[in-house]
Amino acid sequence: MLDFLRLPERTTKPRERGITHVLDKGLSLDQVRDFLESAGECTDIVKLGWGTAVVTPHLKEKIELYQSSGIPVCFGGTLFEVCLRQRKLEQYLQTVRTMGMEYIEVSDGTVPMAEDEKIALVRRLSREFKVLSEVGSKHAGVVIAPYKWVESIKRELDAGAWKVITEGRESGSVGIYQPGGEVKEGLVHEIADAVDVTDLLFEAPVKSQQVWFIKRFGANVNLGNIPPEEVVSVETLRLGVRSDTLLTFH
Numbered sequence: 001m002l003d004f005l006r007l008p009e010r011t012t013k014p015r016e017r018g019i020t021h022v023l024d025k026g027l028s029l030d031q032v033r034d035f036l037e038s039a040g041e042c043t044d045i046v047k048l049g050w051g052t053a054v055v056t057p058h059l060k061e062k063i064e065l066y067q068s069s070g071i072p073v074c075f076g077g078t079l080f081e082v083c084l085r086q087r088k089l090e091q092y093l094q095t096v097r098t099m100g101m102e103y104i105e106v107s108d109g110t111v112p113m114a115e116d117e118k119i120a121l122v123r124r125l126s127r128e129f130k131v132l133s134e135v136g137s138k139h140a141g142v143v144i145a146p147y148k149w150v151e152s153i154k155r156e157l158d159a160g161a162w163k164v165i166t167e168g169r170e171s172g173s174v175g176i177y178q179p180g181g182e183v184k185e186g187l188v189h190e191i192a193d194a195v196d197v198t199d200l201l202f203e204a205p206v207k208s209q210q211v212w213f214i215k216r217f218g219a220n221v222n223l224g225n226i227p228p229e230e231v232v233s234v235e236t237l238r239l240g241v242r243s244d245t246l247l248t249f250h
Contacts, residue, residue: 018220076105126160136167136175168203
């Protein structure tokens, strides 16, 4: 109806860049249906946050609901870490297969993993799944030097990761962010200078963070951990039809 407007060019599904990765923290089936009606076209991947899948009623039905709209689903990285810690990886992978999932998150943000072990896992799993490999710690006190971020990202991409997630948590207060939520600009710039940003998925749950990444890297930057209620807002930021990015694109 408003196709007379000149807007930034957006990639189309299935996207390799311009991805909006959504964090489902426990939506009901009815809430998923409402979400798909209002924001399904703007959503590329849904993650069932941390270990919410363990306590989600009608889990398989919920996953199938997303999949029926062409939206892939993956479990949260924390659930992966719990399964790995309990030596239940094979049972976890069989569950992923049973649920018809194409994507899998590999995380060591809470439970440390030897880098060689993580690389071997990424290499193995990437033969069967699209691997979202997460870099960075969930602990606010852990500081990782920029060159270590770059080294880890490059190794995991070389091992077959589809995208590497830069840690920010659902709070947007660790990893690539200061405790107050401000972007660690120097860190992000060093990473972006060394790695193609289309291979990265920046966790950005807070609007100010979304605005910063869109202004810095354009409408088709990959953004993750977007709350369901913010998906339409993120799309308007990408298109410059919200005041925060209007002057960037128009």
